Amino acid sequence: MTTNLIVYLPPFYNGVLEMEQLLAAEDAEFNEAAEYNLWIIDQSTITNADESRIREWEKLLQIIPAGTLAQRKMMVIATLRGKGKLNEAKIKMITESFTGDTDAEVTFANSTLRVRILPPDNGEIFLFPDVERALLPLIPAHIRLKVERWYCTWGDIKNNKASWQAVNNDFATWNDVKMWNLEV
Numbered sequence: 001m002t003t004n005l006i007v008y009l010p011p012f013y014n015g016v017l018e019m020e021q022l023l024a025a026e027d028a029e030f031n032e033a034a035e036y037n038l039w040i041i042d043q044s045t046i047t048n049a050d051e052s053r054i055r056e057w058e059k060l061l062q063i064i065p066a067g068t069l070a071q072r073k074m075m076v077i078a079t080l081r082g083k084g085k086l087n088e089a090k091i092k093m094i095t096e097s098f099t100g101d102t103d104a105e106v107t108f109a110n111s112t113l114r115v116r117i118l119p120p121d122n123g124e125i126f127l128f129p130d131v132e133r134a135l136l137p138l139i140p141a142h143i144r145l146k147v148e149r150w151y152c153t154w155g156d157i158k159n160n161k162a163s164w165q166a167v168n169n170d171f172a173t174w175n176d177v178k179m180w181n182l183e184v
Contacts, residue, residue, distance in 0.1 A: 051069055086139070097134075098134075
């Protein structure tokens with residue numbers, strides 16, 4: 001964004017050297033201020049923030065930095081989403097900050113909170129241990145947390161289905177095959 005203040009002057013200032021030089025100097029200052037304003041706007045959101053701003057968020061939230069800048073941003077977002085009462089919806093909201101989707105299964109049995117996460121289709125890379133790291137401070141000490149990848153492998157199909165015809169009979173689409181929930 002560049003300014004040209006001379007266009008705002010009355011026509012009788014055209015050709016006055018002092019005015020042209022004064023406004024050229026002010027133009028540079030206005031352009032620098034405009035760039036700084038854009039930078040401030042970027043820093044106001046976690047997804048657009050630079051590394052120094054993310055470091056400030058990590059210090060404020062007492063997060064130990066780990067991973068790439070994108071992964072660190074996901075951890076900050078997950079930590080902010082994790083404030084308040086912990087329930088299934090909150091756990092899914094935290095996992096969504098990493099995966100971009102709410103495809104997570106949350107179960108509780110035998111003093112174990114089990115969170116099974118379907119990896120995102122869009123190829124986005126995140127670390128599953130980061131999900132556990134975001135959830136662990138929210139879990140009461142007497143409850144065990146287990147975060148797992150949730151997807152069906154070809155080995156699972158081979159070991160649990162007798163033939164391709166059985167797969168065809170049991171699933172309507174390939175997405176159903178992928179989403180098949182194996183009870184391990």
